[in-house]
Amino acid sequence: METIKLDPLKAEIKTLVLGGKKLTKSIFRQIEFRDCVDERMNFTGDKCFGYVKDGEHRFVLWLYNGNLRKMGLSPYMRLKELEYDSTTLDIELFVFKCKLGYYATEERGGYTIEFKEGERQKYNELVVKVKKLISEVMENQIFL
Structure with a gap:
């Protein structure tokens, strides 16, 4: 019988920290909506952190004039x-x-x-x- 060897896999899980505290779903749901693209699909923010999956929906989490914002990706x-x-x-x-x-x-x-x-x-x-x-x-x- 042939032996199967599994190599360990390292994965990085990214979390966002605000004021020393991890961003939670409760806080995330309070973040204001704002489109992060203009009519020519150019990014209009200061920084894009990535996306958050909340249920079946995905949201871009980004910074605009020093304020955290989210935009629905669906x-x-x-x-x-x-x-x-x-x-x-x-x-x-x-x-x-x-x-x-x-x-x-x-x-x-x-x-x-x-x-x-x-x-x-x-x-x-x-x-x-x-x-x-x-x-x-x-x-x-x-x-x-």
Whole structure:
């Protein structure tokens, strides 16, 4: 019989300390929401610490003018997985935030989004930036 040997694995668990105390879920839930990206998906904060998973949702934890803030990642994560011709509300919220020209057309209980001339390319570029942002943030999970 063949012997299986397991090598020990070292893992680093990252926690955030505020004023000498570990950030707890209770404190985390009191942190104000604020988008950490502008309409061109550029980071607008001073520092990004990583993300926190709270139930099924993920939040970016970041610093803005010396204040701790959080931003929900769920709409951006769903956007990352969607086709560009998606008919979801996430797409519409994203193009509205990015101030892109578009039309929303109702169809069979749903709707589709059509871009005005030249806006489709801008949309594609912004989606690429979102994918990059998410991949960078997902490398740093913070545990509460």
